Amino acid sequence: MSRINDVGGMAGFPPIAEEPDEPRFHADWEAHVFALNGALIRRGVYNLDEFRDAQERLPVQRYLAASYYERWFAAITTLLVEKGIATAAELEAPDDHAH
Amino acid sequence: MSGDHVSSVISARVRRVEDLLEGRGLLDAGEIDRRIDEFAAGGSPANGARVVARAWVDPGFASRLLADANTALGELGLSMSGGLQEQRLKVVANSAAEHHVVVCTLCSCYPIALLGPSPSWYKSEAYRSRVVRDPRGVLREFGVELPAETQISVWDASAESRYMVLPRRPEGTGALSEAELAGLVTRKGLIGTALV
Amino acid sequence: MTTRTDRFAPGDRVRTRSADPAGHTRLPGYARGAVGVVVEPAGAHPLADDRARGVVGPARAVYHVRFAATDLFGAGDHTVTVELWEDYLSPVEEQP
Missing domain, CATH: 3.90.330.10 (Nitrile hydratase alpha /Thiocyanate hydrolase gamma)
Known part of the structure; x- marks a missing residue:
């Protein structure tokens, strides 16, 4: 069962799009997600392969709809719940249901 | 939903996770900002x-x-x-x-x-x-x-x-x-x- | 299980595992069940498949293995070198 991340050799993807003068991060929250993941791995909350695995087993439609750092954040919250550090309800922002 | 709106929703969620982890002793105050600064000063x-x-x-x-x-x-x-x-x-x-x-x-x-x-x-x-x-x-x-x-x-x-x-x-x-x-x-x- | 980093030497022909694992793995699908040539050893690390399940096993040897594109995709004049744990590899006996 090849996972959704395992795209080497797969047909159907478009030409490669370069972004001129691309910034390191496209929004502050992306930098925060990057730093948060590093902090949690350094603390041993989870390891890098658990983090990759958590991205790879996101529901496929969600994975494909998500941006790079949205996938990261989804993996982080998945692992925090699975490791018993927080509940899914605690990780939802207060206004998540307002939209 | 506009891109800005999506960004503000996820920003709020990320902040909430950081606050929660800080409250549980899994992040130090200022640690994320420090790591971001270190990263910006790192490889290029x-x-x-x-x-x-x-x-x-x-x-x-x-x-x-x-x-x-x-x-x-x-x-x-x-x-x-x-x-x-x-x-x-x-x-x-x-x-x-x-x-x-x-x-x-x-x-x-x-x-x-x-x-x-x-x-x-x-x-x-x-x-x-x-x-x-x-x-x-x-x-x-x-x-x-x-x-x-x-x-x-x-x-x-x-x-x-x-x-x-x-x-x-x-x-x-x-x-x-x-x-x-x-x-x-x-x-x-x-x-x-x-x-x- | 002991790890011998000299299990394969540069130039050895190896066949990759064809099994399709249910979980995380670092053997790309396109390189499954293929025959390639060991380029060089690349150290030893616990197997990623185990670490993804929270199990940290002993260090296992890792190798750079080069494949001809034709052996992977049936076409192409290039090569692809993949970095693979010894657990994914078995020796290919040379013809006498």
Whole structure:
């Protein structure tokens, strides 16, 4: 069962799009997600392969709809719940249901 | 929903997770900001360019770099230990006979500690899916047309090593200083999607 | 289990595992069940497949293994070098 991340050799993807003068991060929250993941791995909350695995087993439609750092954040919250550090309800922002 | 709105919703969620982890003793106050600052001050393609320029002017360094890149980096005060753990670096040298290009088909492995964050195209499914199967076609999209007799070697960073390409020194650069040579080297050259 | 980093030497022909694991793995699908040539050893690390399940086993040897594109995709004049744990590899007996 090849996972959704395992795209080497797969047909159907478009030409490669370069972004001129691309910034390191496209929004502050992306930098925060990057730093948060590093902090949690350094603390041993989870390891890098658990983090990759958590991205790879996101529901496929969600994975494909998500941006790079949205996938990261989804993996982080998945692992925090699975490791018993927080509940899914605690990780939802207060206004998540307002939209 | 606008992109800005999506961004503000996820920003709020990220802040909430940070607050919660801080409350549970899994993050220190200010730790995230500190890590972001450290990362911004860390690797950049200028490091890779310095390595390449030194290899161009010093054949002994080039041999040491190709044999054991981690040790050779130390000669320039650089290392692969800026990330989560020290990683093995393998440098692959282009020649008239062989052109190298680097990818991570399974995720987005890249020598961040040395080169800083990778560009979005490197992380895209388009690049990752296609470059292992049709590197010549992908290189053409980047404006790189190689002679048919040049062998293309793709390196898939599927385990613990990270790769960097040592481009060929352009002709007519004999009079340039090492610093001027470093200025010729691009991030794409270090990945293999540009000649230099 | 002991790890011998000299289990394969540069130039050895190896065949990759063809099994399709249910979980995380670092053997790309395109390189499954293929024959390639060992380029060089690349150190030893606990197997990623185990670490993804929270199990940290002993260090296992890792190798750069080069494949001809034709052996992976049926076409192409290039090569692809993949970095693979010894657990994914078995020796290919040379023809006498």
